[in-house]
Amino acid sequence: MLDPLEVLKSLVRDAAVAALGPEYADVDPQVRRGQHADAQADLALGLAKRVRKAPRAVAESLVAALPPNDLVERVEIAGPGFINVTFASSWLVKAATERLRDPRLGVARANTPERITIDYSAPNVAKEMHVGHLRSTVLGDALARLLEFRGHTVIRQNHVGDWGTPFGMLIEHLLDRQGQPSAGDYEVSDLTAFYKEARRKFDDDPAFAERSRRRVVALQAGDAETLERWRTLVDISKRYFETIYAALDITLQDRDVAGESMYNDRLVPLVAELQERGYAREDNGALCVFPAGFTNKDKEPLPLIVRKSDGGFGYATTDLAAIRYRLFDVEATRLLYVVGAPQTQHFSMVFTAARELGWLKPPARAEHVAFGSVLGADRRMLRTREGDSVRLVDLISEAVARAEAVLETKAPDLDAETRTKVARMVGVGSLKYADLSNDRVKDYVFDVNRMVSFDGNTCGYLQYAHARIRSVFRKLDAGVELGPVELPATADAAERTLVLNLLGLGAAVDAVETTLEPHRLTSYLYELATSFTSFYEKCPILSSEGTVRASRLALAELTARTLHLGLGLLGISVPDRM
Numbered sequence: 379m380l381d382p383l384e385v386l387k388s389l390v391r392d393a394a395v396a397a398l399g400p401e402y403a404d405v406d407p408q409v410r411r412g413q414h415a416d417a418q419a420d421l422a423l424g425l426a427k428r429v430r431k432a433p434r435a436v437a438e439s440l441v442a443a444l445p446p447n448d449l450v451e452r453v454e455i456a457g458p459g460f461i462n463v464t465f466a467s468s469w470l471v472k473a474a475t476e477r478l479r480d481p482r483l484g485v486a487r488a489n490t491p492e493r494i495t496i497d498y499s500a501p502n503v504a505k506e507m508h509v510g511h512l513r514s515t516v517l518g519d520a521l522a523r524l525l526e527f528r529g530h531t532v533i534r535q536n537h538v539g540d541w542g543t544p545f546g547m548l549i550e551h552l553l554d555r556q557g558q559p560s561a562g563d564y565e566v567s568d569l570t571a572f573y574k575e576a577r578r579k580f581d582d583d584p585a586f587a588e589r590s591r592r593r594v595v596a597l598q599a600g601d602a603e604t605l606e607r608w609r610t611l612v613d614i615s616k617r618y619f620e621t622i623y624a625a626l627d628i629t630l631q632d633r634d635v636a637g638e639s640m641y642n643d644r645l646v647p648l649v650a651e652l653q654e655r656g657y658a659r660e661d662n663g664a665l666c667v668f669p670a671g672f673t674n675k676d677k678e679p680l681p682l683i684v685r686k687s688d689g690g691f692g693y694a695t696t697d698l699a700a701i702r703y704r705l706f707d708v709e710a711t712r713l714l715y716v717v718g719a720p721q722t723q724h725f726s727m728v729f730t731a732a733r734e735l736g737w738l739k740p741p742a743r744a745e746h747v748a749f750g751s752v753l754g755a756d757r758r759m760l761r762t763r764e765g766d767s768v769r770l771v772d773l774i775s776e777a778v779a780r781a782e783a784v785l786e787t788k789a790p791d792l793d794a795e796t797r798t799k800v801a802r803m804v805g806v807g808s809l810k811y812a813d814l815s816n817d818r819v820k821d822y823v824f825d826v827n828r829m830v831s832f833d834g835n836t837c838g839y840l841q842y843a844h845a846r847i848r849s850v851f852r853k854l855d856a857g858v859e860l861g862p863v864e865l866p867a868t869a870d871a872a873e874r875t876l877v878l879n880l881l882g883l884g885a886a887v888d889a890v891e892t893t894l895e896p897h898r899l900t901s902y903l904y905e906l907a908t909s910f911t912s913f914y915e916k917c918p919i920l921s922s923e924g925t926v927r928a929s930r931l932a933l934a935e936l937t938a939r940t941l942h943l944g945l946g947l948l949g950i951s952v953p954d955r956m
């Protein structure tokens with residue numbers, strides 16, 4: 379373990395056991411970076427009541443019980459009982475120097491690698507992907523990359539909406555259009571228009587509606603011709619989703635599609651089993667399950683409808699089949715669902731049902747990775763002027779175009795070809811970063827100009843810090859010596875802060891793994907880049923000499939690598955020059 383804060387945490391925990399007793403083994407040491415020293419531990423204040431001693435006395439007994447170690451150089455108790463810790467520079471420089479040889483930059487491999495399913499993106503066939511899908515896609519992909527890097531086996535599940543009643547009208551509409559010019563080769567950008575046309579005919583033309591209903595029956599019965607038309611629609615959509623994934627640099631592939639249709643054959647036996655076990659019962663003609671603890675405003679139990687009164691199966695039935703598949707066929711122990719907050723109740727009900735059925739039990743657990751909405755400048759759901767939901771493709775091209783404009787002023791030396799390439803990395807990166815750096819469960823305001831600026835907690839700021847370091851190295855001869863890192867007593871505070879920050883990547887990644895909140899990693903990277911900026915201002919690199927220069931070059935190199943890896947884990951690429 380090379381993160382001083384992590385080492386300090388375990389020292390403090392050991393001290394708590396030694397000073398207060400074994401029942402304190404899992405106390406939270408409340409260790410964080412300090413204002414007055416390198417770190418501080420605040421646990422004494424919270425423990426006072428339990429221990430029945432004044433917080434300062436608790437702090438004193440903890441400090442006295444710290445096991446011997448070579449990390450902690452000085453400890454002071456401040457105010458009511460904060461424990462301020464100064465680390466030994468010798469420890470820090472050794473850790474930083476060792477990091478130069480660690481390709482994982484302090485990110486440990488998981489002790490118990492798991493099989494983790496991540497349900498994300500999940501757009502709907504024949505519908506445009508919108509900003510809600512953007513969040514799911516970007517968050518899910520970042521989590522997938524990060525968990526994979528930790529050594530878990532990630533099984534991506536793109537739960538595409540590719541089944542159900544809308545396909546009746548869509549297929550009928552496709553057939554109606556077939557005689558006409560341009561039939562067959564719909565782009566999905568028109569598929570939205572296509573969907574709307576079908577919908578309008580369905581609402582206005584009873585004969586069309588009737589045909590559509592018959593078509594749904596044929597689809598569910600597996601009629602060959604109907605299935606072939608359905609396939610056509612699904613394939614057009616899938617090709618379109620793939621272009622978006624490519625534009626956004628998303629790792630989802632065709633083999634990750636596990637759409638609603640995949641569960642079709644499982645629904646009849648599933649529902650039969652629920653009935654046999656007495657878990658499902660009729661309610662107003664529909665077959666329902668009633669997971670415990672869910673009631674409507676009149677305190678009546680809330681149902682998950684597993685078979686509608688017309689005999690059809692819906693979203694909930696499919697999700698019950700899906701959770702079962704993920705537990706028993708995929709054999710996952712951690713099931714993540716990256717879906718918007720409005721579906722919170724749906725997933726709690728599905729998870730509760732899976733527990734009541736005895737499917738979902740420890741060590742397996744399911745988590746709804748909920749996220750807030752993307753808002754427009756007016757703080758309402760982001761919409762176009764016409765009131766339609768904003769298309770993802772338009773957002774991507776806008777972000778890239780704005781990034782290109784910013785680069786024209788900020789990086790005028792780039793040749794046109796490089797600028798276009800870099801603009802894509804900055805534009806797409808910014809779009810992702812804005813999404814990831816906001817607290818996942820909160821709504822956020824979509825502001826392209828802020829997103830692509832290079833100031834503040836933005837993607838461009840981090841990418842720029844990385845490019846600047848790379849440009850320092852371009853000025854040097856090949857084979858330049860890096861390190862060892864040193865921190866003499868005369869070192870600037872900025873240099874020490876940078877070293878401390880460099881050692882924190884592992885903890886930031888761990889925090890994301892536990893909380894599934896990528897903003898913990900972006901905040902870390904932002905802090906790292908800020909501390910590099912102060913270091914760069916205060917501690918000249920190229921004009922310094924000898925071991926000082928070698929050490930500073932090592933710190934710059936480690937910063938660049940950390941930004942590169944950290945952003946990479948979030949699915950964001952970093953250019954070498956900009």
Ligand code: ARG
Pocket residue numbers: 497500501502537538539697700715717
């Ligand atoms: N297709 C759905 C939508 O667009 C999201 C599906 C999420 N995953 C799931 N297993 N229900 O809202």
